[in-house]
Amino acid sequence: MYLQKVIITSALIAGIGLATANAQAKHEDTEFYTPVPKKVTPGKTINAAPSDAVVLFDGKNLDSWVMTDDRTQPAQWTVANGQLTVNKKTGNIETKQSFGNYQLHIEWQVPKNITGTGQLRGNSGLFLASMGKGDLGYELQILDSYDNNTYTNGMAGSIYKQTTPLVNPSLKPGEWQTYDVIWTAPTFKADSTVNTPAKVTVLYNGVLVQNNFELKGPTQYVGEASYKKAHGPLPVKLQAHGDKSEPVSYRNIWIREL
Structure with a gap:
């Protein structure tokens, strides 16, 4: 008591x-009244670049891009009718500028007359951070996934060979599709081991398909992904995949450093 x-x-x-x-x-x-957020003017439409964005492709030229395998060479893909189309003969292209954490907007189109099946149907890739020649880096898959049977961690909206998209909001071939990406770059300790892994959030046609997903490392075609090499800011890369179908096109690419 x-x-x-x-x-x-x-x-x-x-x-x-x-x-x-x-x-x-x-x-x-x-x-509290500080810090005061910087003023940013939104784009006139939901997909238009805000005032603080770096415009990577506005439909006019490839001044912001170089060839991945030889960065001394300007990008050699085709620009016509306000869009950028893959040139499979020349290889991948990537940005001149390197980025750490960022917000990225990109629009892409698989041709209406696409042929093939599985991974041979409008295959390209958005490498969120390019690690050099070829297909090295962290890949967000681009592929016709409207009605196309393939492994699910290789369909559009997947972090290639690591995770499937939460849902499949793909549009038909011939229609323009959008990715809006929030990329958090990995950080490394002094001994080059991972301090914090890369994370990514992806909206695909306005639908959440990756929710702050934690990457296991750069893309690995065979075997499990893992972090093997420390790095800082890296370019963004677009892939010229070697399939026989009609090439993918891009437009309205912009990025905001975070």
Whole structure:
């Protein structure tokens, strides 16, 4: 009984103390006025670049891009009718500029007259961070996945060979599709081991398909992905996949560093 009285008394004292503190508190105590967010003017449409974006492709030229296998060479893909089309004979292209954490918008189109099946149907790839020649880096898959049977961690919206998309919001071949990506780059310790892994959130045609997914490492075609090499900011890369179907096209590419 004595112990119960002590507990009750202590609770009452604590309650009185809390009530007194709340009575003395002011609403200003939990308000702050710095830092002041930088003003950013949104684009005129939902897909248009905001004022602080770096425009990587506006339909006019490839001034922001180079060849992946030889970065001294300008990008050699085709620009016509406001869009950029893969040139399979020349290879992958990537941005001149390197990026760490970012928000990226990109629109892509698989041709209406696409042929083939599985991975041979409008295959390309958006490498969220390019690690050099060929297909090295972290790949978000681009593929016709409207009505196309393939392994699910290789369909559109997948982080290639690592995870499937949460849902499949793919449109028909011939229609323009969008990716909006939030990329958090990996960080590394002084001994080159991983400090924090890469993470990515992807909206595909406005639908969430990757929700802050934690990557196991760069894309690995055979075997499990893992982090083997420390790195800092890297270019964004577009893939010229070697299939026989009609090539993928891109438009309206912009990025915001975070």
